[in-house]
Amino acid sequence: MATLKTRMAPTRPYEIVYIFDSALEDATIAEKLEKFHALLELAEPAEIEHWGRRQLAYKIGRHEAGYYVIANAKASPATLPEFERALKLDDSVVRYMVSLIERVLGAPKLSDEELAARAAAADDDDDEDDE
Amino acid sequence: MRRPKKPCPITEAGIRFVDYKDDRLLARFISDYGKILPSRLSGVDARHQRQLAKAVKKARFLALLPYVKGQQG
Numbered sequence: 001m002a003t004l005k006t007r008m009a010p011t012r013p014y015e016i017v018y019i020f021d022s023a024l025e026d027a028t029i030a031e032k033l034e035k036f037h038a039l040l041e042l043a044e045p046a047e048i049e050h051w052g053r054r055q056l057a058y059k060i061g062r063h064e065a066g067y068y069v070i071a072n073a074k075a076s077p078a079t080l081p082e083f084e085r086a087l088k089l090d091d092s093v094v095r096y097m098v099s100l101i102e103r104v105l106g107a108p109k110l111s112d113e114e115l116a117a118r119a120a121a122a123d124d125d126d127d128e129d130d131e
Numbered sequence: 132m133r134r135p136k137k138p139c140p141i142t143e144a145g146i147r148f149v150d151y152k153d154d155r156l157l158a159r160f161i162s163d164y165g166k167i168l169p170s171r172l173s174g175v176d177a178r179h180q181r182q183l184a185k186a187v188k189k190a191r192f193l194a195l196l197p198y199v200k201g202q203q204g
Contacts, residue, residue, distance in 0.1 A: 017152070017193055019194065057196050057197040058197050095192070097192060097193060099189070103147070104147065105149070105150035105151070105152070
């Protein structure tokens with residue numbers, strides 16, 4: 001692994017998607033996440049979103065389902081190789097992906113007013129279809 | 132005669148950058164076999180089509196979308 005030239009403690013925002021073995025218990029998964037995140041030496045705790053168990057679109061080895069976890073964390077790039085090594089060695093991690101967050105993904109969250117306006121517009125469209 | 136241009140469905144949904152985790156959105160832009168639809172069929176504008184292609188590929192890796200649909204195994 002090539003060593004990256006990094007200045008002192010520059011952190012970058014990463015999004016990490018984990019797919020754990022769906023047979024694991026929730027407590028075990030939480031424990032493992034904590035262990036992995038400790039390797040990233042985070043200044044502030046990662047934002048973790050549990051999607052939970054879901055069917056995989058195709059079989060990965062013997063797995064047909066996985067427990068999905070999305071984590072957002074600001075980490076130093078220098079900590080990543082060790083972190084990824086731990087993930088690769090752990091058999092309970094079916095798959096993982098670390099990606100740099102360069103842009104905010106998806107649609108911006110709408111305010112209640114905008115949502116109401118959109119819902120009203122959708123209703124108007126339905127009326128037109130009926131005629 | 133040129134057909135009037137369809138509006139881009141992704142722009143219309145208010146999406147700035149396509150999210151690879153939004154498999155329900157991505158599923159609208161893949162064929163019955165799981166291939167990425169060309170923008171001339173889906174009406175997606177060029178910028179979003181580029182984002183879409185990358186998002187679909189990430190989603191496939193994460194088993195959110197199939198690489199090939201409609202076959203067993």
